[in-house]
Amino acid sequence: MSTLDATGEAARRPFPGRRVRTGDVLLQGVAGLAALGAVVLLGLIAYKIVDGARLSLSTFGLGFLTHVGWDPVHSRFGAGGFLFGTAVTSIGALLLATPLALGIALFLTELAPRWIRGPVTALVETLAAIPSVVIGLWGILVLGPVLHDHVMPALHSTLGFIPLFGPSTTGSTIFTAILVLTIMILPIVSSISRELFVGVPPELKEAALGLGTTRWEMVRGVVLPYTRGGVAAAMILGLGRAVGEAIAVAQVSGAFNNGISWNLFSSGNTLAAQIALEYQSAETNLDVSSLFYLGLILLVFSLVVNLLARVVVRRGARRQGVLAR
Amino acid sequence: MRVETKRQPLPPRERLQQVFDIQDLTAIYGSKPALKDVSMGVYRNLVTAVIGPSGCGKSTFIRCLNRMNDLVPGFRQTGTIRYHGQDIAAKDVDPVAVRRTIGMVFQRPNPFPKSIFDNVAWGLRVLGMKDNLPERVERALTQAALWDEVKDRLKASALSLSGGQQQRLCIARAIAVEPDVVLMDEPASALDPIATQAIELLLHELKSEYSFVIVTHNMQQAARVADMTAFFSISRGEEGDRWGELIEYDSTEKIFTAPSDKRTEDYVTGRFG
Amino acid sequence: MSAADVSALQRPNDRLRRRRVVNRGMELLAWLAGALGVAILGVVVWSVAKRGASELNLDLLTKAPVPFAIGNVKQGLANAFVGSLVLVGLATAMALPFGILVAIYVNEFAPRAVRNGVGLVLDVLNGVPGIVVGIFVFGLVVVSHGQSAYAGAIALAVLMLPLVARATIEVLALVPNTLREASLALGVPRWRTTLGIVLPQTVGGIVTGTMLAVARVAGETAPLLFTCSLAGTSIDSNPGHALQTIPVAIFELSESADPADHARAWAAALVLLLFILFSSLTARWLAARSRRKLGRAT
Ligand SMILES: Nc1ncnc2c1ncn2[C@@H]1O[C@H](COP(=O)(O)OP(=O)(O)OP(=O)(O)O)[C@@H](O)[C@H]1O
Ligand SMILES: [Mg+2]
Numbered sequence: 001m002s003t004l005d006a007t008g009e010a011a012r013r014p015f016p017g018r019r020v021r022t023g024d025v026l027l028q029g030v031a032g033l034a035a036l037g038a039v040v041l042l043g044l045i046a047y048k049i050v051d052g053a054r055l056s057l058s059t060f061g062l063g064f065l066t067h068v069g070w071d072p073v074h075s076r077f078g079a080g081g082f083l084f085g086t087a088v089t090s091i092g093a094l095l096l097a098t099p100l101a102l103g104i105a106l107f108l109t110e111l112a113p114r115w116i117r118g119p120v121t122a123l124v125e126t127l128a129a130i131p132s133v134v135i136g137l138w139g140i141l142v143l144g145p146v147l148h149d150h151v152m153p154a155l156h157s158t159l160g161f162i163p164l165f166g167p168s169t170t171g172s173t174i175f176t177a178i179l180v181l182t183i184m185i186l187p188i189v190s191s192i193s194r195e196l197f198v199g200v201p202p203e204l205k206e207a208a209l210g211l212g213t214t215r216w217e218m219v220r221g222v223v224l225p226y227t228r229g230g231v232a233a234a235m236i237l238g239l240g241r242a243v244g245e246a247i248a249v250a251q252v253s254g255a256f257n258n259g260i261s262w263n264l265f266s267s268g269n270t271l272a273a274q275i276a277l278e279y280q281s282a283e284t285n286l287d288v289s290s291l292f293y294l295g296l297i298l299l300v301f302s303l304v305v306n307l308l309a310r311v312v313v314r315r316g317a318r319r320q321g322v323l324a325r
Numbered sequence: 326m327r328v329e330t331k332r333q334p335l336p337p338r339e340r341l342q343q344v345f346d347i348q349d350l351t352a353i354y355g356s357k358p359a360l361k362d363v364s365m366g367v368y369r370n371l372v373t374a375v376i377g378p379s380g381c382g383k384s385t386f387i388r389c390l391n392r393m394n395d396l397v398p399g400f401r402q403t404g405t406i407r408y409h410g411q412d413i414a415a416k417d418v419d420p421v422a423v424r425r426t427i428g429m430v431f432q433r434p435n436p437f438p439k440s441i442f443d444n445v446a447w448g449l450r451v452l453g454m455k456d457n458l459p460e461r462v463e464r465a466l467t468q469a470a471l472w473d474e475v476k477d478r479l480k481a482s483a484l485s486l487s488g489g490q491q492q493r494l495c496i497a498r499a500i501a502v503e504p505d506v507v508l509m510d511e512p513a514s515a516l517d518p519i520a521t522q523a524i525e526l527l528l529h530e531l532k533s534e535y536s537f538v539i540v541t542h543n544m545q546q547a548a549r550v551a552d553m554t555a556f557f558s559i560s561r562g563e564e565g566d567r568w569g570e571l572i573e574y575d576s577t578e579k580i581f582t583a584p585s586d587k588r589t590e591d592y593v594t595g596r597f598g
Numbered sequence: 599m600s601a602a603d604v605s606a607l608q609r610p611n612d613r614l615r616r617r618r619v620v621n622r623g624m625e626l627l628a629w630l631a632g633a634l635g636v637a638i639l640g641v642v643v644w645s646v647a648k649r650g651a652s653e654l655n656l657d658l659l660t661k662a663p664v665p666f667a668i669g670n671v672k673q674g675l676a677n678a679f680v681g682s683l684v685l686v687g688l689a690t691a692m693a694l695p696f697g698i699l700v701a702i703y704v705n706e707f708a709p710r711a712v713r714n715g716v717g718l719v720l721d722v723l724n725g726v727p728g729i730v731v732g733i734f735v736f737g738l739v740v741v742s743h744g745q746s747a748y749a750g751a752i753a754l755a756v757l758m759l760p761l762v763a764r765a766t767i768e769v770l771a772l773v774p775n776t777l778r779e780a781s782l783a784l785g786v787p788r789w790r791t792t793l794g795i796v797l798p799q800t801v802g803g804i805v806t807g808t809m810l811a812v813a814r815v816a817g818e819t820a821p822l823l824f825t826c827s828l829a830g831t832s833i834d835s836n837p838g839h840a841l842q843t844i845p846v847a848i849f850e851l852s853e854s855a856d857p858a859d860h861a862r863a864w865a866a867a868l869v870l871l872l873f874i875l876f877s878s879l880t881a882r883w884l885a886a887r888s889r890r891k892l893g894r895a896t
Contacts, residue, residue: 023789028707034699039719048737103631111628114398124635129878131817133845134867137852141860142645183638203435211448211502212425214621221447244727246820251852272729279823295733306725422614453613
C-alpha cells in the first residue's frame with residue numbers, strides 16, 4: 001500500500017499506474033490450472049484407454065469388432081457378441097422407456113392435480129438415485145424369478161412364433177437386463193422431457209385449445225413437435241446410460257454367454273458387463289488389453305453420444321429461437 | 326376529448342339476435358374475485374367492444390365466453406352464460422365443443438412453429454374439415470387480408486412473418502374453422518398503426534359472417550370498430566379488496582357521446598385517474 | 599354455423615365423440631405411466647426394505663465377515679462400511695476443491711469460448727461410463743502400484759468432479775452481478791471479491807451439489823472393481839490397502855449361491871439406500887430453500 005503522503009507524488013497522480021495484484025494472478029492461475037486439469041484429465045483417460053488397448057489393437061485390429069467369442073484359453077478375443085448384446089439390451093430398454101417416460105412427463109405437466117406434481121416428480125427422480133448394484137440385486141433375486149416363473153412362459157406360449165420370445169431356462173436373461181435398464185434410464189428421459197414440456201409457451205397451448213382441439217390433439221400438434229429435438233437428445237443420453245451400465249447388467253443378464261442369440265429369454269452379455277465380469281479373471285496381457293479395447297469402444301461411444309445430443313439440442317434450440325423472436 | 330365514430334346506425338334492438346345472454350357472471354381466481362355480477366347480451370353480426378382500465382377483468386370476461394379459464398387452476402365462476410339459449414358453463418357441456426364454436430385470438434401473436442399453410446390447416450385437419458383443404462386455407466387467409474402477402478411462400482415458417490402478419494395469420498387460423506363467434510383479446514396491442522388498421526378493416530369486412538367480441542385498451546379503436554361497447558371498471562370494497570364490474574353497456578355512439586354513468590364519462594374523456 | 603347447431607355443444611357428433619374417446623384413452627395412458635413410475639420405485643424400495651430389515655442388526659455394522667464360516671457364525675460387513683467411508687471421504691477431498699476451482703475459473707475468469715469448451719469437457723467427463731473410469735485408473739495407478747483405497751478414491755473423484763463443478767457453476771451464475779460490482783466499486787480486488795463475497799453466497803449450493811455427488815458415488819461399483827475390490831475381510835482403514843466397500847460387497851454377495859449371503863446383501867443394500875435417499879432428499883430440500891433465499895435476494 002502506498003503511504004498517505006498527500007503532498008508529494010500522490011497528490012499529482014491520484015491514480016497510481018495499473019498494477020498487477022498478486023492475489024488476482026494467483027487465484028486466476030490456480031483456478032485456470034484446475035480447469036486445464038479437467039481438460040487434461042479427459043485427454044489422459046482417452047490416452048490411457050488407448051494405451052491399454054494397444055496390444056489387443058495390434059493383435060486383432062478391427063476384426064475384433066466383428067469376431068464373436070471370448071476365449072482366454074486360445075487367446076482369441078472379439079467384441080462381436082457383446083456389441084450385439086449391448087445393441088439389443090439398450091435399444092430394447094430405450095423402446096420401453098421412451099413411451100413410458102413421455103407418458104410420465106405428460107402426466108406431470110398436463111394432467112396431474114397440482115398438489116401431486118411436486119411429490120411425484122421427486123419420486124420419479126429418486127429412482128435415478130438408486131445405485132445400479134441395488135437395482136441389479138433386485139433384478140437377480142426378485143425380478144428374474146418372477147419373469148422366469150410367470151412372464152416369460154406366458155409370452156413364449158402366446159408370442160412364441162416370434163423368435164425373440166423363445167423358451168426360457170433361467171431368470172437371468174437379456175430380457176431381464178432390458179427391463180432393469182428400462183428402470184435405470186426411465187428417470188433420465190422423463191425428467192428431461194418434463195422440463196421440456198414445462199417450457200412450451202402457454203400461448204401456443206391456448207392457441208391450440210382455443211381452436212376447439214382436445215388436450216391430446218394439442219399435445220400431438222404443439223407440445224410434441226415443439227420439444228422434438230430435446231426429447232431426441234434425452235433419448236440419446238438415455239441410450240448412452242444404458243450402453244455404459246456395467247454392474248446391473250452383469251448381475252442379471254446371465255453373462256458368460258459370448259455368442260449371439262435372438263432369443264430374448266436366453267442369457268447374453270454386453271460390452272460394459274463383460275469388462276466388469278472379468279475383473280478377477282483377466283490373466284494375460286492380451287486378456288487385459290482386450291478389456292481395454294472393449295473400454296475404448298465404450299469411450300468412443302460415450303463421446304459420440306454426448307456430441308450428438310449437443311448437436312440435436314442446438315438444432316432444436318435454433319428452431320425454437322426463431323419462435324422466440 | 327371526443328372521438329368521432331363513423332358507423333352505420335344500429336338496427337333496432339328487437340331486430341338483433343342475441344348470441345350470448347350473460348347473467349350475474351362472477352369470476353374468481355382462488356379466493357379473489359376478479360369480476361362480479363356482470364349481466365349483458367352480445368348480439369349477432371355486431372362487433373362488441375370491451376373497454377376499461379388495466380386489471381378490471383376484461384380478459385377474464387372474454388375467456389369465460391369460451392371456457393378458456395377452465396385451464397387456469399383455482400378458477401371458479403358463478404352465474405350463467407347462455408349461448409343461443411344454452412348454458413355453456415353447464416357440467417354436461419364439452420369445453421372442446423364450446424371452443425370449437427367460439428374461437429379466440431390472443432393479445433400476442435402466437436402462431437404455431439409450423440409453416441404458414443400448416444398454421445391454418447392444422448386446426449382444419451384435426452377438426453376433420455379436410456375436404457378442399459387448400460381452398461379453405463386460401464379463403465381464410467384472404468378473409469384475414471393476408472393472402473396476397475403470403476401466397477408465394479406458404480411453406481415458409483410462420484415465424485418469419487412480421488408481428489402484424491403473424492396476428493392476421495392467427496385470425497385466419499381462428500376463422501378457418503368457421504366459428505360462430507370470434508373473441509379477440511387486445512389483438513392489436515402489440516402491433517404498429519398500419520397493422521392495426523388492417524385488422525380493424527378486417528373486422529368491418531367479416532362481421533357480416535361472424536360476431537366479434539373485442540377487448541381493447543384503445544378507446545379510439547373501440548369507437549372506430551365497435552357497434553356496442555361495454556365499459557368495465559374496478560370497484561373497491563371496504564377492506565381494500567378490489568374487483569371488476571360492468572359499469573355501462575350500450576351502443577358505442579351512446580357510450581362515447583352521452584354516457585349515462587359519471588365513471589364512463591371520466592374514462593372516455595380521459596379524466597380517469 | 600347457425601344457431602341450430604347449439605345442440606352440438608351437448609350432443610356431440612360422431613367425430614367429436616371419437617376424438618373425445620381418443621383423448622380419454624391417451625389421458626388414461628399418461629395416468630397409468632405416472633402410476634407405474636411411482637410403483638416401480640415403490641416395488642424396488644419395498645423389496646429392499648422388507649428383505650433387508652430382517653437382517654439389519656448391530657452385528658452387520660460392527661462385525662467383520664468370516665470367510666468360510668461354518669454354521670451360524672455371527673458376521674457382518676463392518677469392513678465394507680469402514681472402507682466406503684474412507685473411499686468416499688478421500689474422493690470428496692480430491693474432487694471438491696478441484697471442482698470448485700474449475701467452476702470459479704469458468705464462471706469468473708474464462709472468456710466465453712473457453713467457458714463453453716470447459717463446459718463441454720465436463721459434460722463429456724460426466725458421460726464416461728463408470729467401468730471405463732475404473733479401467734482408466736487401473737491403467738494409471740493399479741498396474742504400477744496395485745489396488746488400494748487411493749486408487750478407488752481417484753476413480754470416484756473422477757466421477758464426482760463434473761458433478762461438483764457443474765453444481766458450483768450453476769450457483770455462481772445465480773449470484774447477482776450487482777454484488778460483484780458493489781464490492782469492486784469499493785476498490786476491493788477481484789480475488790477478494792470472488793473468495794470473500796461471491797463464494798460465501800454459494801456455500802449452500804455447493805454443499806447441496808456435493809451431497810448429491812456423494813450420494814451418487816457412494817453406490818458406484820463399476821469404478822471400484824479394477825481399483826479397489828481385492829480386499830481382505832478384516833476391518834481396515836489404511837487407504838494404502840485395497841478396502842472392501844458396500845457396493846462391491848453387495849455385488850459379490852449377489853453373485854453368490856448362498857441364501858445367507860443374499861440376506862446380507864439385502865441388509866447392506868438397505869443401509870446404502872437409506873444413506874442415499876437421506877442425503878439426496880436433504881440436498882433437494884436444502885436446494886429448494888437456498889433457491890428461495892437467493893430468489894428473494896435478487
Ligand atoms: N390466472 C390468474 N390467476 C390469478 N389471478 C388472475 C389471473 N388472471 C387474472 N387475474 C387477476 O384478475 C384480475 C383481472 O385480470 P384481467 O387479466 O382479466 O384484467 P384485464 O382487464 O384483462 O387487464 P389488462 O388490461 O391489463 O389485460 C386482476 O386483478 C388479475 O390480477
Ligand atoms: Mg387482459
